[in-house]
Amino acid sequence: MLSLSERLSAAVGEAFEAQGLDASYGAVKVSDRPDLAPYQCNGALAAAKKAKQNPRQLAEAVKAKLDADEAFSEVTLAGPGFLNLTPSQGLLDGLLGELQQDEHQGAYRRETSEKVILDYGGPNVAKPLHVGHLRAAIIGQSLKQIFRRAGDEAVGDIHLGDWGLQMGQLIAEIKRRQPDLVYFDRAVTEGYPEESPVSVADLAEIYPVASAACKEDPGRMAEAQEATAELQAGRPGYRALWQHFVAVSQEALRADYGRLGVEFELWRGEASVHDLIEPMVDELAEQNLLEFSDGARVVRVAREDDKKDIPPLLIVKSNGSVGYGSTDLATLVERKRDGFERCVYVVDKRQSEHFVQVFRAAAAMGLYPEDRMEHAGFGTMNGKDGRPFKTREGGVLRLSDLLAMVDEKAEERLKEGDGSLTGEERAEVARQVGLAALKFADLSNPRTTDYVFDVDRFVAFEGKTGPYLLYAAVRIGSVLSRAGSSEEEALGFAAAPAEPAERELAMQLLSYKDAHRGAYEKRMPHLLCEHAFSLAQAFSRFYAACRIADEESAEVKNSRLALTALTSRQLRDILGQLGLEIPPKM
RNA sequence: GCACCCAUAGCUCAGCUGGAUAGAGCGCUGCCCUCCGAAGGCAGAGGUCAAAGGUUCGAAUCCUUUUGGGUGCGCCA
Known part of the structure; x- marks a missing residue:
């Protein structure tokens, strides 16, 4: 289905084409001046420049065509040729109906799969x-x-990373420490022990030592390089030892990535x-x-x-x-x-x-x-000094330590609650909330820019954070259940946003595709984060401004329940893509 | 040396195929729970968009220069 801005762009684009100009000038975007209208199109200025026409006159002609279009309830012209656009109630209602029916929940879909x-x-x-x-x-x-x-x-x-010089560095270092190990005996070519001679902890200790030694001693580096070459050439003892490295590391990695909720198919x-x-x-x-x-x-x-x-x-x-x-x-x-x-x-x-x-x-x-x-x-x-992040001791912060910090912080915050969670539930919710804080803090930064790693930001639970999004999702669930309705049922009700807060929420819901498409095409998850936050914000305003479960008019109540259900479904869809798990309560 | 990236509110950051009064979160000030979850909502203060030129009707956005940061440049990954 089309997003609201795509639908409006199509209409305005046609109006430009009717003037003999390219439809792309009709691109409609969310307005910079929401006090005037929710959407705007500035294409008349660029088109007029290109076609050497008067921008104001061109915009007038476009406006005349749009005035007759029932997609708009109001089209106004401002300044040198800005078009301020207000979508009609009928258009919003119709698109919301489509969104309720859409099997892809309004997300962007490619024409062909890759x-x-x-x-x-x-x-x-x-x-x-x-x-x-x-x-x-x-x-x-x-x-x-x-x-x-x-x-x-x-x-x-x-x-x-299991085949480069680091492997040789490990082998060379272990050889120095334990030269009597069977793996170093050239006379032995099979029947190596099944038990690894080193644990992950050993490897974690050995590697930095070996790496540093190679850096300052060319002799050690030569040993490591030779070991690498021999490993790759297939020396049986080295291969066997290497197998152990990989096996013990994989086990530890599975656990670490698992805690993060990150999976690899291969x-x-x-x-x-x-x-x-x-x-x-x-x-x-x-x-x-x-x-x-x-x-x-x-x-x-x-x-x-x-x-x-x-x-x-x-x-x-x-x-x-x-x-x-x-x-x-x-x-x-x-x-x-x-x-x-x-x-x-x-x-x-x-x-x-x-x-x-x-x-x-x-x-x-x-x-x-x-x-x-x-x-x-x-x-x-980066750290607060602008250089790549290091702990106070100069080392890198281990992921497991960071996770523990975030976890503990979330647990503390949950303890301030009403105590309706049992200890076990609380631990699980703390894990979900902490992880949400961490992931959202990272994902909401544009992928390409450097950013300052600030632990306080990763464990913040207020404002533009993962927990804010979870909170909105949890509260929505609570509203629906209090109203005695389910998401599926509410999705069947007719949505007819009337109040400003309802309309704003509706417009957010109808812009999901734009955000998802941007995130997809640019490979930029932060665009999806922006949308998720705006959506949750729009819902929170709606929630503060409008009664839902105890609204007296059945028609209004059902419409609001429909908006609530749409928000619930969309938020869940997005949070899934961001890797945030929604707890039942928090 | 060569190349690339960055500089926007007290802090952390959006915005950059040029367009109307530059946004958000945090922090700060003040409001809002006899009513669906206050991890919330509303309002306010806070900015010479690093500096200087240029292109344009119009520049945070494009071009040039300068300053200040960062990054990369064949046997590490």
């Missing part, structure tokens, strides 16, 4: 999740839901494509795309019109090992093979140059056209 894979994990084996992983996980999970709502077949891949990693690399290298060589450079093999991707130097994509390092350039390229080979039509990478925007390299190389070898591979980059989470 098979899309989203990459929003990328955690490294051995490194526990920290706040830096939060954005990718939350934005990616949300984008996946937004894609699905629009009709795409979207799946998420965790794409573990648990692949860099290592999954190892066997695809050799044929890929052959293919690149065959296509004359591969060059030797300083002992390494690379694909040159620089172009004449580049404003800056784009370095070549490193495929095989001089020591024979492969890095993420080749695994990422091979991953595209794999995704193409598996029938994915579009690949979206929800990864820190600082890696944009890397994706330019990979995408160009992939396009050059004919895997995908460049517009089918996207880097939906996101901004850095």
Whole structure:
């Protein structure tokens, strides 16, 4: 179905066409001057400029046509050619009726469905999740839901960092610490123990040590690089040890992502494509795309019109090992093979140059056209000093610690309530409320901008927050049950908004598609957050201004129940896409 | 050095294919529960949109320069 602004745009567009001008000048948007009218169209000014006409006269002609259109109850002309538009009661009632019937609840739908894979994990084996992983996980999970709502077949891949230098660093470090382990005995090639010699906690401790050692000691780095190459070449002991790393890490990651409510349909990693690399290298060589450079093999991707130097994509390092350039390229080979039509990478925007390299190389070898591979980059989470976020001790804040903080805060807030929740219920609601605060605080920032990470904001429950949205949803449910009506029943009542607050709520409800479409097309969940907040706000005003359950007139009451039910259904639909769970009460 | 991004209210941020009086949340001030959930609603104070030029009937938005921040630039991912 059409959104209200689309419906109005169509009408105004026709009026422009009747003047021999492009219909796109008829674009209608929510007014900047709500005191004059709820919608506006400024196209007459731009059209007049282009057609060298008088804007005021042009707007007059458009207005004359719109005056005869029953979609508008009022059309006024202001200033040099601004059209102020008020949709008619009949139009609102009619569109609300359509919305009640719409099987997609007013959401945006693509004409054709695409098979899309989203990459929003990328955690490294051995490194526990920290706040830096939060954005990718939350934005990616949300984008996946937004894609699905629009009709795409979207799946998420965790794409573990399990095949690069860090693996060699771990192996080399463990070898130094426990050289007698069977994994390091070249004479042994099978029958390794099933029990992992290291736990996730061990790995978390070992990795930073190993990483730091390599940074300051070239000798240690050489050991790690050699171990990496040997691992990739298939040395049995290393492979067996590596298997343990992956297994213990996956278990921990499942738990962490699970707590966040983030899911992956695919648990692949860099290592999954190892066997695809050799044929890929052959293919690149065959296509004359591969060059030797300083002992390494690379694909040159620089172009004449580049404003800056784009370095070549490193495929095989001089020591024979492969890095993420080749695994990422091979991953595209794999995704193409598996029938994915579009690949979206929800990864820190600082890696944009890397994706330019990979995408160009992939396009050059004919895997995908460049517009089918996207880097939906996101901004850095900074501390209050403007630099990437660190805890006071200088480390990164672990995700589990952040979750615990938010949880505790929500629990405290719930204890202030009327005590109708049992301890167990309260713990569950606290989890939902805390998580909602956290996710909404992150998602409501535009994806691409950096933002200041402020714990207080993540645990705020008032104003433009996740809990505000949950509160609205919970209260709606409570109103419906108090009125003795169900959502399904109320959706069958005729909605005829009369009061200003009712009309404003109706107009919000009828703009869902615009917000969803924007979020989908731009890959920007914050647009959906904006809409959710506006909707909840419109409902809260409506609730404050109008009686619902105890309204005397049955007709008015039913109309209001219909608006309430529509809000309930739409809010639930949106919160689902944002990953917020609505508790029964709070 | 080269390239890219950012600078809007006390704070955190929207708005940027140019358009009427620049918005939100927090914080601050004052109201609103004998009535469906006050994690709420209403009202108010608060801004040379970093600075200077330019394009335009019209610039927070486009162009140039300057200042101040941030980021990236082949064997880490």
